[in-house]
Amino acid sequence: MRFRSTRGAAPELGFSDTLLSGLAPDGGLYVPERWPMLDVPSAADDYATTAAKVMSPYVGDDIDGEALTSMCREAYATFRHPAVAPLVQIDDHQWVLELFHGPTLAFKDVALQLVGRLFDHVLAERSERITIVGATSGDTGSAAIDGVRHCSNVDIVILYPQGRTSEVQRRQMTTVDAPNVHTVAVDGTFDDCQDLVKAMFADPVLRAELKLSAVNSINWARVMAQVVYYVTASNALSGPVRFSVPTGNFGNVLAGWIARRSGAPIRDFIVSSNANDILTRFIEHGDMSMGEVVPTLSPSMDIQVSSNFERLLFEMVGRDGAATAERLAGFRDSGRLDVPESAMDEWIRGSFRAFRVDDAATLTEISRVHAECGMLIDPHTATATAAARELVDDADVISLATAHPAKFPDAVEQATGIRPELPGALVDLMDRPERIVRLPADLAAITDFVRSVSRVVG
Numbered sequence: 502m503r504f505r506s507t508r509g510a511a512p513e514l515g516f517s518d519t520l521l522s523g524l525a526p527d528g529g530l531y532v533p534e535r536w537p538m539l540d541v542p543s544a545a546d547d548y549a550t551t552a553a554k555v556m557s558p559y560v561g562d563d564i565d566g567e568a569l570t571s572m573c574r575e576a577y578a579t580f581r582h583p584a585v586a587p588l589v590q591i592d593d594h595q596w597v598l599e600l601f602h603g604p605t606l607a608f609k610d611v612a613l614q615l616v617g618r619l620f621d622h623v624l625a626e627r628s629e630r631i632t633i634v635g636a637t638s639g640d641t642g643s644a645a646i647d648g649v650r651h652c653s654n655v656d657i658v659i660l661y662p663q664g665r666t667s668e669v670q671r672r673q674m675t676t677v678d679a680p681n682v683h684t685v686a687v688d689g690t691f692d693d694c695q696d697l698v699k700a701m702f703a704d705p706v707l708r709a710e711l712k713l714s715a716v717n718s719i720n721w722a723r724v725m726a727q728v729v730y731y732v733t734a735s736n737a738l739s740g741p742v743r744f745s746v747p748t749g750n751f752g753n754v755l756a757g758w759i760a761r762r763s764g765a766p767i768r769d770f771i772v773s774s775n776a777n778d779i780l781t782r783f784i785e786h787g788d789m790s791m792g793e794v795v796p797t798l799s800p801s802m803d804i805q806v807s808s809n810f811e812r813l814l815f816e817m818v819g820r821d822g823a824a825t826a827e828r829l830a831g832f833r834d835s836g837r838l839d840v841p842e843s844a845m846d847e848w849i850r851g852s853f854r855a856f857r858v859d860d861a862a863t864l865t866e867i868s869r870v871h872a873e874c875g876m877l878i879d880p881h882t883a884t885a886t887a888a889a890r891e892l893v894d895d896a897d898v899i900s901l902a903t904a905h906p907a908k909f910p911d912a913v914e915q916a917t918g919i920r921p922e923l924p925g926a927l928v929d930l931m932d933r934p935e936r937i938v939r940l941p942a943d944l945a946a947i948t949d950f951v952r953s954v955s956r957v958v959g
């Protein structure tokens with residue numbers, strides 16, 4: 502299998518190079534040259550076995566089949582639930598797929614526990630090292646750190662805005678005691694952190710010197726690993742199912758679309774959003790226009806530009822890289838994305854519906870689910886279950902539970918009066934020693950720090 506850029510101006514790569522590159526050199530995102538059809542998963546297979554089978558057409562010969570299966574086994578052994586992603590019924594037709602049983606309590610672990618191991622495997626074979634640099638407002642940083650903490654060929658530096666993450670989120674990053682893990686509290690905002698990372702990547706000399714790499718959600722391997730739970734969950738129920746997905750960067754729901762494209766029994770998708778509703782407006786009215794990001798109770802969905810949408814746009818314009826690049830350039834200049842009506846009919850209507858759930862409705866939903874079935878759900882998950890209840894009453898719908906309620910205890914307590922407890926492995930999180938380096942939002946200071954910790958140099 503070869504992978505091509507959505508902007509059509511970069512060479513095609515095999516799986517391992519796609520994994521290590523993240524973003525294509527023309528600024529595009531890698532997609533497979535074709536969508537393989539999946540085998541129907543065997544009921545006898547466990548999650549890790551199914552994962553290896555679903556991913557093997559993409560990985561091809563780049564990684565030996567047994568090595569892939571054993572990496573899946575190791576990755577999913579870190580989950581606290583033996584089913585990895587258990588499906589729980591909450592009403593006649595309503596189900597919740599719990600994706601938060603990994604080490605950092607958010608669904609990003611499902612992909613990043615595996616991606617860390619894939620990186621280390623490929624790097625070891627090539628006798629190479631890399632330095633991962635990333636910015637986080639919360640969930641991605643801790644999941645990325647946990648995914649690579651045991652990797653001998655990867656150093657990771659995560660920048661976060663000092664004083665602007667929750668205490669649980671910060672401690673999940675700063676208490677990891679591993680020689681290759683470095684967290685930096687930056688005196689600035691999340692945007693400052695992101696700009697610093699972008700500036701480092703924009704410097705070709707530095708990029709080559711430190712072998713800089715990224716693990717953000719545009720990496721193809723992350724999307725690929727997320728296809729798996731759509732396959733297991735849709736096959737667990739009878740008849741084509743619907744999914745309701747709390748959406749930010751569109752990576753998660755795109756993985757569902759790929760599962761359906763590859764033959765999984767899925768009818769359609771509900772894209773749930775909070776007040777940051779650019780995707781809802783697009784799906785309902787064809788209007789993709791940028792607004793201001795407003796902070797909400799579901800911060801991992803506080804996004805205006807959903808980077809992974811580019812992969813669907815590429816399909817919508819007939820897999821034409823130049824046309825994709827042109828439309829995106831227009832979007833950047835005018836703040837509006839133009840998509841022809843015929844493409845809306847073919848690709849959006851009938852496949853995606855959307856619903857916006859504001860903070861007040863999110864709290865009402867957390868409280869309702871708790872009153873009706875005794876289950877505590879986090880605010881991201883609540884946007885999905887609220888949307889599912891609003892839009893579907895006659896067919897099975899699976900809402901994705903993307904975070905553990907204890908990751909957002911304030912909102913859950915506000916809605917239910919109950920403060921959810923951290924699961925066993927994290928009960929002493931608040932007592933563990935933190936390792937923090939604090940630096941100004943200054944490119945030279947950050948670059949010097951990264952150079953001083955990276956084992957790529959020297």
Ligand SMILES: *Cc1c(COP(=O)(O)O)cnc(C)c1O
Nearest residue numbers: 748749750751752753801903904
């Ligand atoms: C990252 C995240 C999301 C958004 O997922 P996308 O793939 O960016 O759409 C939703 N919920 C939680 C808890 C997350 O961490």
